[in-house]
Amino acid sequence: MSIANPYLMFLGDAPDQLAAKTANGVAKWRPEWCVGQLRLPGCQADIGLQDMTLEEGVAAGAKTLIVGVANQGGFLPENWIATLEQALDLGMDVASGLHMRLTDLPGFGEKAAKLGRSLFDARHPARDFSVGKGNKRTGKRLLTVGTDVSVGKMFTSLAIEKEMKARGMNADFRATGQTGIFIAGSGVSVDAVVADFISGSAEWLSPDNDADHWDLVEGQGSLFHASYAGVTLGLLHGSQPDAIVLCHEPTRPHMRGTPQIPMPGLQAVIDANIAAGRLTNPNIRCIGVSMNTSALSADEADTVLRAVESELGLPCVDAFRQGAGRLVDALD
């Protein structure tokens, strides 16, 4: 079940640009799917699309209204609901990345069903999964792994997809979080799956495929994060990657959310992922490092990238500044 595009991006009355991070990611990676943005009075976010009403969005071809904005608590505020209901009336589907489900809005699920519209809650799995089987599947897979959360794993996977498609390669980004799901049009929020089915959901996400096809699986968490490592390990086992790319943010002093735990060394993270990943793919290898150097000057970034490249003996790039060309080269 895919989210129909093109999208009209709903920003609500987002108090700042950061609150519209999800919408921003969709607009960056799928500009061809985004007909415009819909902002309510007071909205302080702007993702650079044309402002539109619902009617203008429909006229521009929008099939789904994407609630691409976060707020404290993840709920759907009262003053957004009329817009969401009107979207259904005008023939659009509605998709949300909030914690609160669209179907938890009184009467909203019934209204959508009556009108024949689809609702997507990207943070909540819409189906049941089997337990992982660990069998080798056909096709090739690349998983981004990280020293920590929020170090650029989704960004790196998408940059690799973009580079591969530019080269005419057979590749698909596979989404494991809500922003990625809007960008891919489908996927699974793996951290919201029942624990028994983590690896099973990852197996479902990248099924058998052509021998030359690459699934570019969006990583989650870190094997070294005390909150989320279970998700990371199940995703690694279920994705059975042939290749991993290590993602890192070089200025972070400690693990995000657990200040007492220091950042692990890059080689230690590679080694732990390779050791664990061998269970379902004995040929797993690390092909490079992707650093988010946005907090550094160009000169500082260059120094850090060269130092890590020399230390690890692997291509080390900032996919935002330099693209993912050298990572894709390393797959040969």
Next chain:
Amino acid sequence: MSIANPYLMFLGDAPDQLAAKTANGVAKWRPEWCVGQLRLPGCQADIGLQDMTLEEGVAAGAKTLIVGVANQGGFLPENWIATLEQALDLGMDVASGLHMRLTDLPGFGEKAAKLGRSLFDARHPARDFSVGKGNKRTGKRLLTVGTDVSVGKMFTSLAIEKEMKARGMNADFRATGQTGIFIAGSGVSVDAVVADFISGSAEWLSPDNDADHWDLVEGQGSLFHASYAGVTLGLLHGSQPDAIVLCHEPTRPHMRGTPQIPMPGLQAVIDANIAAGRLTNPNIRCIGVSMNTSALSADEADTVLRAVESELGLPCVDAFRQGAGRLVDALD
């Protein structure tokens, strides 16, 4: 919220002894909590307790009827329902280890609420959890880990609790699966928790305690099981054990449920658990091995136990045949 004891053990019309495995475990480890067994016509299981009607169970002091029987699909069959409803009428709580929730029986939750009775679905978390924080807690913790699923982790944890209590030590078994939850009277089915909260649920399960107190946490799965390793890693991080005991079944040719994956070496399993466990407890150590040698003769078992003890340089016991004394000795 604890399950009130003593229990009347409901075996339904279980087709064989194995179907009553959960009830059997409760009767073995908490005989003082089990007033009797209630069997329907056709029941082929017998856990060695006195047969009783509901009325006789109540007269004997039973506070909770435990549905300690499994069946294909995990549902509650029609012909059990009258008994469960009558238990509520007679003043008992009802607890079930089936996949299907008691509250999914039409009208059953309402009936219980009206009568002021409690329902417990041991396979389903009854509360929300926070994400794990990774902070060191007071008190001491021992976690059983395994080469595979179903190798005696619950049994070993309970044998250690029994030995510690016999020595007057301050210790509690902490349950992470449905049979364990009936035995402890509380706990969390960690494999049924939403993936983001695995380590958080384990932190909740063994909170701060007295400096001399041991939490004996029931392990789940294996870091080397392609289906469940995510659960295992989150449980390890959240339990932050000071000590682990490796559990193993020496005659098993491959991982249960994934026949293409061979059993890992014992030292490799110890090393992987120690390496991962250091994230939340740098002082983690493996204090011994617990082997389920029930498939071997006494002589064969003796040979295997000696060989592993010599190979690993750690106490190696069959807790069923020999008790857990040497494991508890190794904590000094």
